[in-house]
Amino acid sequence: MTVCGHNIPAGSNVQMSHYIMARMEQFFKNPLTFDPERFLRDEDKPLYAYFPFSLGTRSCIGQQFALIEARVILAKLYQNYDFKLDPTQSFEILDQLTLKPKGQCMNYIYSRQ
Numbered sequence: 001m002t003v004c005g006h007n008i009p010a011g012s013n014v015q016m017s018h019y020i021m022a023r024m025e026q027f028f029k030n031p032l033t034f035d036p037e038r039f040l041r042d043e044d045k046p047l048y049a050y051f052p053f054s055l056g057t058r059s060c061i062g063q064q065f066a067l068i069e070a071r072v073i074l075a076k077l078y079q080n081y082d083f084k085l086d087p088t089q090s091f092e093i094l095d096q097l098t099l100k101p102k103g104q105c106m107n108y109i110y111s112r113q
């Protein structure tokens, strides 16, 4: 099989990298800019370049549940607490299959009550 001019022999193990695809200008405008609004429901998203829950027949059956759960948890947290990032922390990435901040995500948390 040939994909974009590359020959893929039968039996090859093919993986897709979110990390690389999310940084490609052809899929995301200004890919290195922190812009959560690009993921708003009505924004145009490249269909096959954004697949956190995978795509196709074996994609995540918990996707809708996970998205609702995340909204509820975030809403509850922001209703009850104010968050302030510790300004001294670095923004280096720790790459361990999934990506996370190297120095964790240190916050000051203030109760709103």
Ligand code: HEM
Residues within 6 Å of the ligand: 052, 053, 054, 057, 058, 059, 060, 061, 062, 063, 065, 066
């Ligand atoms: C942010 C949360 C979640 C993410 C990012 C996520 C992501 C994924 C991905 C990428 C797959 C495909 C794995 C593959 O290709 O082999 C998958 C499959 C699956 N997920 Fe999730 N998932 C999440 C939450 C959930 C929840 C909450 C449930 C259940 C309540 C769930 C149940 C499943 C199941 C059963 C499969 C296997 C589907 C199949 O093979 O037909 N997931 N998930």
